[in-house]
Amino acid sequence: MQNDSSLLEVRNLHTHFFTKSGVVKAVDGVDFSVKPGETLGIVGESGSGKSITALSILGLIPSPPGRIVDGEVLFKGDNLLKKSPKEMRSIRGKEIAMVFQDPMTSLNPVLTVEKQMVETILTHEKLTRKQAFARALELLDLVGIPDAKNRIHNYPHEFSGGMRQRVMIAIALSCNPSLLIADEPTTALDVTIQAQILELFKKMQKELDMAIVMITHDLGVVAEVCDRVMVMYAGKPAEYTETTKLFDNGKHPYTLGLMHSIPKITEKRQKLEAITGMPPDLRSLPIGCSFAPRCKYAMESCLESDPLLKNVADGHAVRCFLHDDAFSKEESFNETIIGSEKS
Amino acid sequence: MLKYISKRLLMLIPVLIGVSIITFSLIHLIPGDPARSMLGEKATEAQLESLRQELGLNDPYIVQYGRFVGDILQGDLGQSIQSKESIGYELLHKLPATMELTLFAMLLAVTIGILAGVIAAVKQYSWFDNISMTGALFGVSLPIFWLGLMMIWFFSVKLNILPPSGRLTPGTEINTITNFYLLDSLLTGNFRAFKDAFLHLIMPGIALGTIPMAIIARMTRSSMLEVMKQDYIRTADAKGLKTRLIIFRHALKNAFLPVLTVIGLQFGLLLGGAVLTETIFSWPGIGRYVYLAVLGRDYPVVQSTILVVATIFVLVNLLTDLLYKYFDPRIRYE
Structure with missing residues (x-):
């Protein structure tokens, strides 16, 4: 699924945190690629490593205790992990921009919106202060801040949550990045505002022709905006395919679990099918597949060795023995256990 | 903003009343006699008594306190017993x-x-x-x-x-x-x-x-x-x-x-x-x-x-x- 036309290509990324209570393998072997102009979704529960993946790309892992121990992050063919801090600073905000989850805390409370926008533009572009200000105004207009002319002088606390996220997006877009990483950009917002912000992302993408990596735990967001999607579990990709294929023909038991736990308005009201158990402790992962202890279909092999990400169809990769011909004939033992619990 | 400042300034009044009572009490509670420290060991009892009378130190405490507050309200910080200088004038040099x-x-x-x-x-x-x-x-x-x-x-x-x-x-x-x-x-x-x-x-x-x-x-x-x-x-x-x-x-x-x-x-x-x-x-x-x-x-x-x-x-x-x-x-x- 990797090819030369990729804008971003992440290969075998391992980001570990070395804490007193052990090594936390937050990202443990992630591969994916993003083409210019497309949207890739990264889905998973809290702690599945999706945000750490994003921060690793930008070189923003808090270190210590975090460290990228292995892998490559190729952006336009250059390995970002080999760049100096100074080179990375000129890429962050300019080539790759990021929008964070909580607009309430991600903007500096004691600086005006103007200051926070203009400083970004001046850092990367050769413009005068006046030109930068004009550009900032233009961007606020673009992301739909009404009365931008006056509002630009306000402080973040004078904006609502949705408006703040628009400001964040305007800042991210200020230097025309070719890649935008959005880390749960709608999670902290009201549902109606969520839809508006997603619309804004789509509109901006079309106008500015940039690629987006959309990190979310919400499959609804994926369905709304993403072309392709990677499902992550315990620091590893579980399934990686096109969005339509994932929804029509999701393969990994974890993906299926996620889909079943979405309430559907069309069906009769039933108890939601939640995935049993808890995400594993990343300091001491099971020897086999890290999802096996929670998996309905787990087999002997799943406890003994960790499956690899394998293509099951063109452009559809799954990391599960169920979809590996060598193992799929084995009998699941969990089903009987779960069955006996029910009776 | 102006309202806030004036409120804070008004709060000065109770603070100053409290401070004045406490300092007045403390300084009068510690043993010692201004007259004695001015006139020295060799002064006679009669000399001391006349100085105390002159300084008003024989009046009841409440009268002395009242006199102190009254002077302050008129913008008069009083006079030093030792140097006889106006305290306001001295502070003008000491404060800077x-x-x-x-x-x-x-x-x-x-x-x-x-x-x-x-x-x-x-x-x-x-x-x-x-x-x-x-x-x-x-x-x-x-x-x-x-x-x-x-x-x-x-x-x-x-x-x-x-x-x-x-x-x-x-x-x-x-x-x-x-x-x-x-x-x-x-x-x-x-x-x-x-x-x-x-x-x-x-x-x-x-x-x-x-x-x-x-x-x-x-x-x-x-x-x-x-x-x-x-x-x-x-x-x-x-x-x-x-x-x-x-x-x-x-x-x-x-x-x-x-x-x-x-x-x-x-x-x-x-x-x-x-x-x-x-x-x-x-x-x-x-x-x-x-x-x-x-x-x-x-x-x-x-x-x-x-x-x-x-x-x-x-x-x-x-x-x-x-x-x-x-x-x-x-x-x-x-």
């Missing part, structure tokens, strides 16, 4: 001396303290962090009188490069306008006096500034460490801003509020006269003035000066509170 010393000490404390705190926080656990914070711990624990005496011994006695006491070398001419010697000497173009006054400031300034410097450094460090963990710092980083900009614009402005509180409090405290420092360096300021007045049981001087000091303290705190708004726009005054 203390203020000059305080400003100099705080300038040292704030610039060095904040810079050390910021560097220590940014380079947490580095050798600089360890050394400066150990130094700060020493700074808060050092007895000022010891530090002062050691400096005098070393810089004045051994090396003979700094004057040991006073504000000016005797014989140095200076035309006083504001009684801030640095300012006055500059205004009159008297650079010899400026240099002399500056040299006299160095040691008492360091002695007085050490504790606030240490407190400010530690406070800045812990506040910066807290702020550096915030989301908006990560945002600033993700925008590709230069480290210096992130630290001084994004982090320090947020981290400054608790530091400002400390600066305000310390400033107020020092303005109240640093008794130890001023005594050791014979600095003719308020601290030494009150100290000598207590020794001589100069009741009016003690009462009035402490009242003035309390007013200054409250005003400095009000100013600090108003400055918050500049550093944190979310603050509203009601």
Whole structure:
């Protein structure tokens, strides 16, 4: 699924945190690629490593205790992990921009919106202060801040949550990045505002022709905006395919679990099918597949060795023995256990 | 805003009433007799009695207190028993001396303290962090009188490069306008006096500034460490801003509020006269003035000066509170 036309290509990324209570393998072997102009979704529960993946790309892992121990992050063919801090600073905000989850805390409370926008533009572009200000105004207009002319002088606390996220997006877009990483950009917002912000992302993408990596735990967001999607579990990709294929023909038991736990308005009201158990402790992962202890279909092999990400169809990769011909004939033992619990 | 300020100023009244009652009681409770300390051991009982009568010291306490408050309300701070000078006039000379010393000490404390705190926080656990914070711990624990005496011994006695006491070398001419010697000497173009006054400031300034410097450094460090963990710092980083900009614009402005509180409090405290420092360096300021007045049981001087000091303290705190708004726009005054 990797090819030369990729804008971003992440290969075998391992980001570990070395804490007193052990090594936390937050990202443990992630591969994916993003083409210019497309949207890739990264889905998973809290702690599945999706945000750490994003921060690793930008070189923003808090270190210590975090460290990228292995892998490559190729952006336009250059390995970002080999760049100096100074080179990375000129890429962050300019080539790759990021929008964070909580607009309430991600903007500096004691600086005006103007200051926070203009400083970004001046850092990367050769413009005068006046030109930068004009550009900032233009961007606020673009992301739909009404009365931008006056509002630009306000402080973040004078904006609502949705408006703040628009400001964040305007800042991210200020230097025309070719890649935008959005880390749960709608999670902290009201549902109606969520839809508006997603619309804004789509509109901006079309106008500015940039690629987006959309990190979310919400499959609804994926369905709304993403072309392709990677499902992550315990620091590893579980399934990686096109969005339509994932929804029509999701393969990994974890993906299926996620889909079943979405309430559907069309069906009769039933108890939601939640995935049993808890995400594993990343300091001491099971020897086999890290999802096996929670998996309905787990087999002997799943406890003994960790499956690899394998293509099951063109452009559809799954990391599960169920979809590996060598193992799929084995009998699941969990089903009987779960069955006996029910009776 | 105006409403807030006037409310705060009105609150001065109960504070000053409380302060006046407490100082009046304390000074009258400690044993000693102003008449005796003025006239000396050889005075006869009759002489003492007539002086007490003259000073009104035989009146009931409540009458004496009433007279004190009545004078204050008319803007009269009273008269020193010892020097017979008007206290208001004396304060006009003593207050600028203390203020000059305080400003100099705080300038040292704030610039060095904040810079050390910021560097220590940014380079947490580095050798600089360890050394400066150990130094700060020493700074808060050092007895000022010891530090002062050691400096005098070393810089004045051994090396003979700094004057040991006073504000000016005797014989140095200076035309006083504001009684801030640095300012006055500059205004009159008297650079010899400026240099002399500056040299006299160095040691008492360091002695007085050490504790606030240490407190400010530690406070800045812990506040910066807290702020550096915030989301908006990560945002600033993700925008590709230069480290210096992130630290001084994004982090320090947020981290400054608790530091400002400390600066305000310390400033107020020092303005109240640093008794130890001023005594050791014979600095003719308020601290030494009150100290000598207590020794001589100069009741009016003690009462009035402490009242003035309390007013200054409250005003400095009000100013600090108003400055918050500049550093944190979310603050509203009601």
